[in-house]
Amino acid sequence: MPEPRRLVLASTSPYRAQLLQRLGLPFETAAPDFDEAPLEDEAPAATALRLSVGKAEAVAARFQDALVIGSDQVAWGGAGRLDKPGTHEAAVRQLRSMSGRCARFHTAVSLLDARGGDLQSRVVECKVFFRVLDERRIEAYLRREQPYDCAGSAKAEGLGIALIERIDTTDPTSLIGLPLIALTEMLERAGMPVI
Template sequence: MRPLVLASGSLYRRELLQRLQLPFVCHSPNIDETPHANEEAVTLVQRLAVAKACTLRKQFLQHLIIGSDQVAVLDGQIIGKPGSRAAAIAQLQTASGRSLTFYTGLCLLDSASNRLQVDCVPFTVHFRQLTDAQIERYVDREKPFDCAGSFKSEGLGISLFRTTEGEDATALVGLPLIRLCDMLNQAGIEVP
């Protein structure tokens, strides 16, 4: 089997990829993730997913390299990771009763042939109407400061949702496994 590399330092992505029960190594790429002027979310996440994978090409010459990037969008504006309690509370207050769409860019690079497979998988979260007390209790319990949208859907964050919409719930966490399985199968890695 061709060796796999996850071009990420994300614990969340590492845990997701482990579900496929394939051996892999992780290596965090060092890239500039600044959006270009007027860059659309889909274009941004695909560009960054490709950049993460391609940055590792010279280190891993005979590998399949997985790059992924994600942004959340509310009313056409990209929402980043909050970084603090106050910012997380503010993000969730803004999202209360509304919908937030996550765009997850995915790239599989065959470093031996330089063949790229690239896609973007959307997933939408429809929030309940939340009170300030609910938001504060949630933020204080899970401390989602490193999560775009200020929640962890794999934990208590699920209680904030009215419904979700999308083809692959793992895209919400940051690595769309259904689409990745398609890409791996096309690259000759049979999953399962």
């Protein structure tokens, strides 16, 4: 019986690691040493794809016998790109700009077989429609959730769900940062079925 392949998540994101744990496969995590700066005039989906591939390639250079997962997400809303706000003030601005509007989250996942060089990638789009948000609701939410490390400031897996009117996507885990439906198919094609 062949020895099981190593599976490495090219990320230090606790959210991505928690999602990958759902599949019940043993895996390691490794920080990708990769420049994540966006390129001028690059479309959000193209940025997410380029970064997910780059992260997988950067980590594969250190784990040459592994299957390496890279992932990245680019969110776009009313005021442009929705990055991680970092501060309370930036989160307030983001949520004000998204009140009553739709944000698009482009989440890319790549699976690179470091042994043979086979690369699979996919971008999953998720549309998030926000409720109309008044100042009281924004402040109450931010005091309780403090989602300053979350693109768009609305942590849908937590209290942020109360800010959202509707989510349209083919893969609900893509909003949190790792499209598990797509990844499960990729792992199966790479010879590592989840079930």
